[in-house]
Amino acid sequence: MKIKRSERLIDMTHYLSEHPRELVSLTFFANRYASAKSSISEDLVIVKDTFENRGIGSLQTVPGAAGGVRFIPGISKGQAEESIQVLSEQVSKSDRLLPGGYLFMTDILGDIHLMNHVGKLFAGAFANEQIDLVMTVATKGIGIAHAAARYLGVPVVVARRDSKVTEGSTVSINYVSGSSKRIQTMVLSKRSVKQGARVLIVDDFMKAGGTAAGMKNLLEEFSATVAGVGIFIESEQESEERLVEDYISLLKLRSVDEKGKTIQLETGNYFNRVSSFLKQ
Amino acid sequence: MKIKRSERLIDMTHYLSEHPRELVSLTFFANRYASAKSSISEDLVIVKDTFENRGIGSLQTVPGAAGGVRFIPGISKGQAEESIQVLSEQVSKSDRLLPGGYLFMTDILGDIHLMNHVGKLFAGAFANEQIDLVMTVATKGIGIAHAAARYLGVPVVVARRDSKVTEGSTVSINYVSGSSKRIQTMVLSKRSVKQGARVLIVDDFMKAGGTAAGMKNLLEEFSATVAGVGIFIESEQESEERLVEDYISLLKLRSVDEKGKTIQLETGNYFNRVSSFLKQ
Numbered sequence: 001m002k003i004k005r006s007e008r009l010i011d012m013t014h015y016l017s018e019h020p021r022e023l024v025s026l027t028f029f030a031n032r033y034a035s036a037k038s039s040i041s042e043d044l045v046i047v048k049d050t051f052e053n054r055g056i057g058s059l060q061t062v063p064g065a066a067g068g069v070r071f072i073p074g075i076s077k078g079q080a081e082e083s084i085q086v087l088s089e090q091v092s093k094s095d096r097l098l099p100g101g102y103l104f105m106t107d108i109l110g111d112i113h114l115m116n117h118v119g120k121l122f123a124g125a126f127a128n129e130q131i132d133l134v135m136t137v138a139t140k141g142i143g144i145a146h147a148a149a150r151y152l153g154v155p156v157v158v159a160r161r162d163s164k165v166t167e168g169s170t171v172s173i174n175y176v177s178g179s180s181k182r183i184q185t186m187v188l189s190k191r192s193v194k195q196g197a198r199v200l201i202v203d204d205f206m207k208a209g210g211t212a213a214g215m216k217n218l219l220e221e222f223s224a225t226v227a228g229v230g231i232f233i234e235s236e237q238e239s240e241e242r243l244v245e246d247y248i249s250l251l252k253l254r255s256v257d258e259k260g261k262t263i264q265l266e267t268g269n270y271f272n273r274v275s276s277f278l279k280q
Numbered sequence: 281m282k283i284k285r286s287e288r289l290i291d292m293t294h295y296l297s298e299h300p301r302e303l304v305s306l307t308f309f310a311n312r313y314a315s316a317k318s319s320i321s322e323d324l325v326i327v328k329d330t331f332e333n334r335g336i337g338s339l340q341t342v343p344g345a346a347g348g349v350r351f352i353p354g355i356s357k358g359q360a361e362e363s364i365q366v367l368s369e370q371v372s373k374s375d376r377l378l379p380g381g382y383l384f385m386t387d388i389l390g391d392i393h394l395m396n397h398v399g400k401l402f403a404g405a406f407a408n409e410q411i412d413l414v415m416t417v418a419t420k421g422i423g424i425a426h427a428a429a430r431y432l433g434v435p436v437v438v439a440r441r442d443s444k445v446t447e448g449s450t451v452s453i454n455y456v457s458g459s460s461k462r463i464q465t466m467v468l469s470k471r472s473v474k475q476g477a478r479v480l481i482v483d484d485f486m487k488a489g490g491t492a493a494g495m496k497n498l499l500e501e502f503s504a505t506v507a508g509v510g511i512f513i514e515s516e517q518e519s520e521e522r523l524v525e526d527y528i529s530l531l532k533l534r535s536v537d538e539k540g541k542t543i544q545l546e547t548g549n550y551f552n553r554v555s556s557f558l559k560q
Contacts, residue, residue, distance in 0.1 A: 006289055010330040013293040018396065050290040104448045106469050110436040112429050116298065140446075142422045143436065149392050150430075156390040156423065166420075168384045189386050 003033040008043050016047070016059070016071040020123075021153035025068035044069055055079050055278050057127075073151040075124030077277040083117040084250055084267055090114060091233065091251060094261040101256045103263065105233075109143045109204060118250065119147025122202060122230040125248055125274040126152070131227050132197040133157055135219070137186060137211060141203045144232055148202055157192040157199075159218060161185060171221045178208020178243050186214050193219065198227040206231040209243035216244065234268055248273045283313040288323050296327070296339070296351040300403075301433035305348035324349055335359045335558050337407075353431040355404030357557040363397040364530055364547055370394060371513065371531060374541040381536045383543065385513075389423045389484060398530065399427025402482060402510040405528055405554040406432065411507050412477040413437055415499070417466060417491060421483045424512055428482055437472040437479075439498060441465060451501045458488020458523050466494050473499065478507040486511040489523035496524065514548055528553045 012029065029040045048059035048069075055076035059069050075083070087108075096104045108114050122144075131152050136145040137159040145156045163170045167189040177184050193199065201215045216226050229247035236254050249268030256263050283291075292309065309320045328339035328349075335356035339349050355363070367388075376384045388394050402424075411432050416425040417439040425436045443450050447469040457464050473479065481495045496506050509527035516534050529548030536543050 006286070006326050007330045007333070009286055009289050010293045010327055011334050011336075013290045014297055014331075014334070014336055017294055017297055019393075046286050047290055050287045051294075053287070054291050054294070056291075056294055098446065098448050100445060102446050104446065104469075104471065106437075106447060106472055107435070110429075110438065110472070112426070112433065112435060113299075115426070116430075139418045139422070139438065139440065142419070143426055146392070146395070146423055146426045149390075150396075153392065155387065155392060157386075158390065158419065160419065165380060166378065166382050166384065167386060168378050189384075191384065192386055192390070 003035060005039070005043065008033045008035065008040075009046060012043060012047055016069075017056075019153065020057075020071050020073050020151055023062060023068045023070050025066075028068070052278060058278065072127050073120065073123050074127045074278040075120050076279065077271075080121055080124065080270065080274075080277065083121055084270065087114060087117055087232075088251055088265050088267070092263045092265045094263060097256060097258060097261055097263065099258075101258050103253075103256070105140070105204060109140055115143050115147040118144050118232055119149075119151045121250055121270065122148040122200070122248075123151030124277070125230065125270070126200060126228055128276055129227055130198050131200045133193060133199045133224075135159065135193075135199050135201050135215060136203055137161075137215060140205075144202050144204055144230075148200065148230065152200070157188065159186045159188045159215060161187070163187045171218065173214065173218050173221065175214030175217060176210055178210030178213070184210075184214070186211075186218055188218055188222070193222040193224050195223045197222070197224040199224050200228045200230060201226060202230045202232075204232045206234045206242075206244070206247070206249070208237065209247075212247065213243035231268070233265075283315060285319070285323065288313045288315065288320075289326060292323060292327055296349075299433065300337075300351050300353050300431055303342060303348045303350050305346075308348070332558060338558065352407050353400065353403050354407045354558040355400050356559065357551075360401055360404065360550065360554075360557065363401055364550065367394060367397055367512075368531055368545050368547070372543045372545045374543060377536060377538060377541055377543065379538075381538050383533075383536070385420070385484060389420055395423050395427040398424050398512055399429075399431045401530055401550065402428040402480070402528075403431030404557070405510065405550070406480060406508055408556055409507055410478050411480045413473060413479045413504075415439065415473075415479050415481050415495060416483055417441075417495060420485075424482050424484055424510075428480065428510065432480070437468065439466045439468045439495060441467070443467045451498065453494065453498050453501065455494030455497060456490055458490030458493070464490075464494070466491075466498055468498055468502070473502040473504050475503045477502070477504040479504050480508045480510060481506060482510040482512075484512045486514045486522075486524070486527070486529070488517060489527075492527065493523035511548070513545075 057073040134149040169190040172187040231249040233251045234249040254264035337353040414429040449470040452467040511529040513531045514529040534544035
């Protein structure tokens with residue numbers, strides 16, 4: 001049975017959204033809808049235009065027999081500004097302040113909608129890069145890593161503080177936490193990163209950058225390349241240098257006033273570091 | 281500028297996929313596309329039919345001034361069988377066998393595509409239930425929890441083994457691990473679960489069920505209700521009773537043969553416990 005264009009467009013959109021960065025052949029769609037490749041090509045032009053107009057992403061066409069289309073999720077500058085605004089409003093709520101000036105972030109890191117914003121921002125920032133893996137360290141960054149990985153269509157690997165029997169052989173490093181100056185351990189399963197893999201490191205918070213630097217060192221043991229570092233919130237560092245220089249951050253924590261119950265936030269370096277946005 | 285139907289259908293599909301179980305008013309779409317509500321209604325009929333035909337989910341219409349549509353991701357029986365087959369093939373690969381008969385699962389739990397299958401299976405199983413939260417315990421179940429929560433459109437909460445300063449006040453319980461009979465601790469931030477919340481508990485593995493029972497006990501402290509328990513892989517239990525009886529599992533581990541390097545898997549109780557599938 002031949003499938004109508006409207007049905008094809010709806011199913012195609014859903015399929016491509018669920019398979020970001022995956023090369024899908026025209027034959028696949030032609031068989032799926034029992035339609036001619038020429039019709040599929042026309043459909044894809046409509047999908048491409050809409051994705052670009054709406055700031056959903058771009059559709060890359062790969063010509064030739066082994067070709068097809070690939071959906072690259074992206075973000076427009078306006079959407080990125082909006083997303084960062086939404087995140088900022090949530091993070092700056094004064095009831096997040098915990099004794100000692102810590103921020104309660106658990107609800108944000110478990111909020112699927114907010115994590116979608118974070119994931120899209122990171123995926124948009126690295127839309128033109130080859131990324132093979134997203135890496136984070138247990139536990140708090142895992143939601144961010146999964147959100148980014150979903151839009152990038154790549155796996156997540158999670159470094160741990162301790163080695164577990166279910167990880168198989170592991171590689172472990174010691175690193176110095178930048179802010180507390182304590183020596184800490186980070187462990188990654190040997191099987192989880194292939195040599196030469198291009199890895200996007202993400203984390204929820206960065207102070208001096210010790211943890212991010214630790215992840216970089218760990219990846220060196222795997223002969224993997226750091227393709228980028230994405231931080232949800234960085235904190236203002238006055239005196240000290242950061243251990244990681246090349247990163248993008250969505251938000252920057254300027255100050256917390258425990259007595260006055262205020263949290264001062266500003267936009268991170270995202271817009272200074274990210275140059276390619278979707279038009280909108 | 282008026283937007284063409286094809287563009288509306290594509291953007292609507294994308295929007296609804298990104299906002300599962302959220303009530304979206306017709307006015308929202310009418311404004312978004314500068315189109316009449318009657319056109320939007322017609323669009324939604326097409327989207328609904330396609331979602332149902334293609335096993336993507338259903339579109340609930342809520343009538344009245346405060347009404348709108350709600351996309352409920354679902355799964356057809358055929359798709360569920362296919363997904364479980366894909367997962368089974370991955371889990372049963374003999375190179376997963378670790379010394380002691382443990383299974384290396386880290387790559388599977390970090391694989392976005394496989395986690396999408398797991399998430400859709402759990403969301404499909406609870407498509408007709410009110411779910412407010414997905415809960416798991418750190419660390420391995422977090423990817424599963426995020427995947428399920430994404431299709432259910434609800435937040436994730438993660439219980440921890442230890443209390444951290446960034447969790448604020450916490451509630452902690454001791455429980456007996458069913459298989460090792462050791463006393464363990466589980467901690468959950470006080471703010472993370474509201475009284476009366478209906479919670480879906482998920483985990484990657486269940487042996488005697490001690491951890492799942494622990495999560496149930498912890499939720500009792502919050503006066504929350506367990507709406508369901510979803511387990512990726514349960515292991516065969518011969519002599520002992522399980523500490524949790526009411527759960528769904530995707531796969532069941534029958535046996536591992538370390539010497540012969542074989543892993544015997546079968547389908548879990550999913551199809552016995554889940555009754556409502558999308559037609560297809």
